[in-house]
Amino acid sequence: MSGTHPTDPIVGAFEAHRDRLRGVAYRVLGSHADAEDVVQEAWLRLSRQDTGTIDNLGGWLTTVVGRISLDVLRSGRTRPEVSLDDQLSEVTVTLDDAPAPEDLVALGDSVGLALLTVLDSLRPDERLAFVLHDVFAVPHGEIGTILGKSTDATKMLTSRARRKVQNAQQPTSTGRQRREVVQAFLAAAGDGQFEQLLEVLHPEVKFTVHTPNGTFVTLGATEVATRARVAAGAARGHAATVNGLPGVISWSEDGTPLSLLAFTVAAGRITEITAVTDPAKLALMDLPDPV
Template identity: 85%
Template sequence: MPEAHPAVPAGPLVDAFESHRDRLRAVAYRVLGSHADAEDVVQEAWLRLSRQDAGAIDNLGGWLTTVVGRISLDVLRSGRTRPEAVLDDGLPEFTVTLDEAPAPEELVALGDSVGLALLTVLDSLRPDERLAFVLHDVFAVPHAEIGTILGKSADATKMLTSRARRKVRAAPRPAGGAREQREVVRAFLAAAGEGRFEELLRVLHPEVEFTVHTPAGRFVTIGATEVAGRARVAGGSTQGHAATVNGFPGVISWHEDGTPRSLLAFTVAEGRITAITAVVDPAALALMELPDPV
């Protein structure tokens, strides 16, 4: 049984709620794209449950999913989300695990679609589209139940989900499995370290976006030629330890004293790197829950 939230007293109702916590947190995170917001939503769901007559609830799991969905929708509509910008302006919220280490239970449960690519796609959806897509296509919640959250009929909700699904499918998707994506990243790192410009161009998408978070702010470079030039200049600084970052290939490196030096996260689609996020700001790195040096 998951450990109860510190703010929640012990008791049968708590045990029942805790049995659903991981799933509720996964729902909220998929909808909102922020671990912090997901935790807030789940805690609010507990507070609402604690004020209810639990004995009158026939399906606790369904009731809690509906409540989490409604709270998440309110957060999206009000613009109160913290869309991956908790640590710095535009800095994504990363879940990082070393490749040789077992992945955190939450990362396994959320699966590949936790990746930055899908979160970006979901951000392009309207709040009702995003909620309908996540609840139905990811968590198999019936359209009729989603409709009660959105105030729509089951048929209208089904059309909403279909529209959201088309938008998600139209977005670039990672090609191949983790091994193929990792090979593309390895090729990039090797070419960058050896200054092989043509090889860099081969593995970079023409419109690749390279975002670097530094102590001086966030800097973005777009285009394979420009990114290849910067990567070739960086050279050996790309060496580090292979990691999985939000379900996608990444690299983490440390200083000799064990403090993190940099974190790289890659998005790979159709055999090419479409986006690279680099964090080299010591203050931002210090706030992340990063693995210790190996």
């Protein structure tokens, strides 16, 4: 309803659902900025609605957020690339000899970059159905209303999406293979073996370094290979998992984090490297203590 006052009950009711709505939108769109926009649009629609006609506010809002998110996905307005560079304050880092919660489907209260990458491979309706049903337990009937499909058709859609996600999951063996590719890169970088570097780098690899003097991006295997010693020098640390990606963390003698690297590996080649050596950005992260 228009002209709401902050003390209106509808405001409090909406705020009670805000975190969940933001979670739905983020998991569908893969962008915090897009998710905030969707939640704001949902509020605007609610403010124009006769709330007396809404029996279940949570369900109504979830439906609205789902429809808006689907529109954004279909229109291509979303930013599907989920880059570690854009989420430096939100990284989850676990040392590789420590327990790492890597069940990408069982999201709990968080979502990893690896799962978002998998979801990007789904069609918009598949992605929405999977997120709403398997992550937020929204009934198929309600999802079907959003998609304009029958309950049975929605069940089939969710099942197909779930199979795609499960097939795309990185099993432990593949995780070891990704780590081996990273180790091969670091060894070749440390020894200055240019040809070996090119073998493990994707031709369009992107290398981003966050330094105290700014952020620098290098594109292309040849260019990245020539700068690989930067990564090798920063990588003399402990193997870690960074938002589901193989990485390396190192500390100074006093225990202060010195650097963090994360590698994206696909089909046996490194497609992206992110290095953080800026103390200010490292300080924003919840990093593990030295071992």
